[in-house]
Amino acid sequence: MINEKYIKVLYINLETEKIHIEHREDLMQYLGGVGIASKLFLENLKPDLPPMDAEQPIVFAIGAATYVFPVITKTVAMFISPLTGELGESYAGARLAMTLLMAGYDAVVITGKAKKQSYLSIATNNVSVKDARAIWGLSVTEVGQYIRDRERHKGQADGKRSILYIGPAGENGVSFAGVTVDTYRHFGRLGLGACMGAKNLKAISVYGNRSIPILNHKKYLKLYQQLYKKSTVTEYMAKYHDSGTPENIMPLNKGGGLPTRNMRTNSFEEAGRVCGESFALKNLVRKMSCTGCPVGCIHIGMYRREFDKGHEYEAISVSYDYELIFALGIFLGISNTDSIIALINEVEEYGLDAISTGVCLGWATDALEKGYITDEDTLVNLQFGKPEAYITAIGNLAKGVNAFYQALGKGSRHAASIYGGGEFAMQIAGNEMAGYHTGYGSLVGAAVGARHSHLDNGGYSLDQNNEAFDEDKYVDALFTEECERCMTNSLIMCLFARKIYDRQTIIDSLNALGWTLTDEDLTAIGRRIYKIKLEIKKALGFRQMGVKIPKRFFETPSMNGILDEDVVKSMIRKYSEKTEEFLTSEGD
Amino acid sequence: MPKMLRSIEMNKCLGCFTCMNVCASFNHKNHSLVKSAIRIRTTGGMASNFICIVCLACAKPACMEPCPSNALVKRDGGGVLLTKEKCIGCRLCEKACIVSAVNFDEEHNHPIICHHCGICTRFCPHDCLQLIDSNH
Numbered sequence: 184m185i186n187e188k189y190i191k192v193l194y195i196n197l198e199t200e201k202i203h204i205e206h207r208e209d210l211m212q213y214l215g216g217v218g219i220a221s222k223l224f225l226e227n228l229k230p231d232l233p234p235m236d237a238e239q240p241i242v243f244a245i246g247a248a249t250y251v252f253p254v255i256t257k258t259v260a261m262f263i264s265p266l267t268g269e270l271g272e273s274y275a276g277a278r279l280a281m282t283l284l285m286a287g288y289d290a291v292v293i294t295g296k297a298k299k300q301s302y303l304s305i306a307t308n309n310v311s312v313k314d315a316r317a318i319w320g321l322s323v324t325e326v327g328q329y330i331r332d333r334e335r336h337k338g339q340a341d342g343k344r345s346i347l348y349i350g351p352a353g354e355n356g357v358s359f360a361g362v363t364v365d366t367y368r369h370f371g372r373l374g375l376g377a378c379m380g381a382k383n384l385k386a387i388s389v390y391g392n393r394s395i396p397i398l399n400h401k402k403y404l405k406l407y408q409q410l411y412k413k414s415t416v417t418e419y420m421a422k423y424h425d426s427g428t429p430e431n432i433m434p435l436n437k438g439g440g441l442p443t444r445n446m447r448t449n450s451f452e453e454a455g456r457v458c459g460e461s462f463a464l465k466n467l468v469r470k471m472s473c474t475g476c477p478v479g480c481i482h483i484g485m486y487r488r489e490f491d492k493g494h495e496y497e498a499i500s501v502s503y504d505y506e507l508i509f510a511l512g513i514f515l516g517i518s519n520t521d522s523i524i525a526l527i528n529e530v531e532e533y534g535l536d537a538i539s540t541g542v543c544l545g546w547a548t549d550a551l552e553k554g555y556i557t558d559e560d561t562l563v564n565l566q567f568g569k570p571e572a573y574i575t576a577i578g579n580l581a582k583g584v585n586a587f588y589q590a591l592g593k594g595s596r597h598a599a600s601i602y603g604g605g606e607f608a609m610q611i612a613g614n615e616m617a618g619y620h621t622g623y624g625s626l627v628g629a630a631v632g633a634r635h636s637h638l639d640n641g642g643y644s645l646d647q648n649n650e651a652f653d654e655d656k657y658v659d660a661l662f663t664e665e666c667e668r669c670m671t672n673s674l675i676m677c678l679f680a681r682k683i684y685d686r687q688t689i690i691d692s693l694n695a696l697g698w699t700l701t702d703e704d705l706t707a708i709g710r711r712i713y714k715i716k717l718e719i720k721k722a723l724g725f726r727q728m729g730v731k732i733p734k735r736f737f738e739t740p741s742m743n744g745i746l747d748e749d750v751v752k753s754m755i756r757k758y759s760e761k762t763e764e765f766l767t768s769e770g771d
Numbered sequence: 772m773p774k775m776l777r778s779i780e781m782n783k784c785l786g787c788f789t790c791m792n793v794c795a796s797f798n799h800k801n802h803s804l805v806k807s808a809i810r811i812r813t814t815g816g817m818a819s820n821f822i823c824i825v826c827l828a829c830a831k832p833a834c835m836e837p838c839p840s841n842a843l844v845k846r847d848g849g850g851v852l853l854t855k856e857k858c859i860g861c862r863l864c865e866k867a868c869i870v871s872a873v874n875f876d877e878e879h880n881h882p883i884i885c886h887h888c889g890i891c892t893r894f895c896p897h898d899c900l901q902l903i904d905s906n907h
Binding site for chain 2: 185250251253277281284285327328331343365366367392393394395396397400403404407411415470471472473474475476477478479500
């Protein structure tokens with residue numbers, strides 16, 4: 184949509200291999216990103232058909248200011264989550280947003296199931312469904328190699344390419360299989376990998392090289408320079424570049440908000456061994472950026488693995504972040520950085536979501552110890568702090584080797600519904616918890632949030648802002664922030680940049696690209712988008728009041744002490760009433 | 772002293788592509804990476820190193836030699852300068868450069884020549900790119 188008055192949508196039917204393009208002026212009111220993705224998803228959704236039905240859509244979209252301003256780097260994906268059975272929404276960085284922009288598509292709607300195992304090639308002047316039978320079953324690293332080699336676009340102007348791919352977990356329909364983007368970034372959460380697998384879609388390559396003239400050169404460059412400076416010179420972004428997101432570990436641990444060993448406790452006695460500083464000193468070998476971001480928050484950690492006797496070694500390297508260290512380290516009681524990297528590597532190769540994998544294995548460890556399941560189910564002796572068994576278990580989970588792992592592959596809520604132990608299956612509305620047990624904000628925020636993610640409404644930061652708890656104020660703040668993020672996710676900026684892009688900066692940036700918007704317009708856009716998301720959730724049968732929160736959330740103290748179940752229920756009720764009122768209100 | 776651009780510390784490169792972005796936007800009024808005279812790429816996937824392909828400011832520029840229309844002239848400090856009006860779009864300069872540093876603008880039918888302005892160095896967050904005194 185940059186320089187245009189319409190949203191360009193590419194529709195692809197994998198079954199018929201037909202494509203068509205629409206120029207949608209009516210979508211401009213949703214700005215871009217999650218706004219246009221939500222509308223397109225709602226239009227193409229088939230609520231009466233099962234989540235994995237061939238007709239269900241997968242929608243990708245980029246935003247109104249993608250790539251052209253610093254740190255505006257994300258692509259959104261929307262789909263029906265096989266994990267929660269309702270709205271699936273996930274964001275990934277790397278090169279994807281820039282290549283979609285350069286290929287010339289603001290949104291891509293994929294429906295149908297390919298007749299044979301396939302991958303999709305989207306380029307500036309060509310879209311095709313290609314044979315992927317030979318690479319079906321391959322790990323994420325291997326499939327990346329083959330697609331890179333096949334999609335060279337030789338002889339064309341020197342554009343750039345981005346590749347998305349699934350691993351065996353997605354092919355096997357694990358409900359929390361993710362999608363890897365350009366090796367180090369992911370559409371991790373809520374099972375987009377399984378949705379692609381169900382469509383016989385192993386990978387998507389996007390190549391772009393079109394020309395995009397700058398219309399208001401002077402205004403654009405002036406603003407670009409200011410924003411570049413803000414992103415690199417000022418203190419806003421320094422922590423993301425220095426030790427990165429693992430910087431959260433020590434403050435969360437000190438405050439008692441760090442879910443440890445399936446959240447039996449709220450702090451980890453060995454947190455210091457797995458904190459950002461420890462990873463930096465022992466394992467960090469490189470930092471990288473998503474395209475268009477000068478910050479460089481992607482931290483690559485490496486360890487030396489002995490694969491055979493006789494001094495036979497290889498280097499294993501992965502990108503690490505707070506959430507991965509939480510889920511595959513702290514939540515499993517593992518305090519060795521090399522072991523955590525080995526576990527991340529396993530999750531990467533099979534194409535799983537790291538958070539759900541770790542949290543599901545945490546439940547399984549507890550359930551085994553308590554006798555809900557046996558060694559015959561788990562096949563290995565899962566014990567907190569013992570990485571070797573978890574490495575085997577991750578493969579078992581991705582491959583669905585027996586009835587137990589097949590059940591666990593549908594999420595901890597589902598597994599506990601069969602084997603028992605639901606009171607300590609640490610999920611909210613079916614989505615495994617993120618690494619924040621900070622208080623009412625994080626818990627209620629995840630329960631009512633559109634995709635039950637900590638990033639929907641930032642409840643965890645509400646808990647940490649040192650203001651006295653007030654039920655009504657919290658409910659209002661969660662609602663307001665949810666709407667605000669609908670707006671910022673229509674740009675689509677990285678959430679780390681939210682201090683750089685205040686309202687006025689967003690208005691100025693969009694203005695440099697030809698939009699004329701006011702502060703009120705931005706508020707209205709956020710609310711308009713949230714309304715559509717709520718409609719999607721309603722169509723898929725979700726009710727906020729129906730969310731059942733496992734007991735352990737009320738037993739293990741949070742950063743703000745023991746949480747009262749009645750207060751949480753009351754807050755969810757109030758939020759639910761608020762959204763009902765909002766849905767029936769006129770206008771935006 | 773005339774300057775020339777050098778990618779001297781590519782080990783520090785984050786792969787943010789800001790250099791390409793600003794080269795295209797400042798010099799060619801375009802957002803597209805294909806308009807950039809400097810190119811960053813991997814040597815085989817994101818796990819490999821980033822490399823920089825840009826004009827090395829040759830004292831005896833091979834790209835200039837086959838130019839049939841005198842569109843390329845020697846630049847003080849190394850490399851060449853392009854006079855777009857004289858260019859016929861034959862792409863002989865592109866073929867002559869052995870480090871593949873001559874990019875071609877298919878839309879406007881002329882090569883994209885680095886004139887060592889150094890805008891990319893001002894926007895390199897890790898100082899991989901630097902403008903140094905020319906040794907020619």
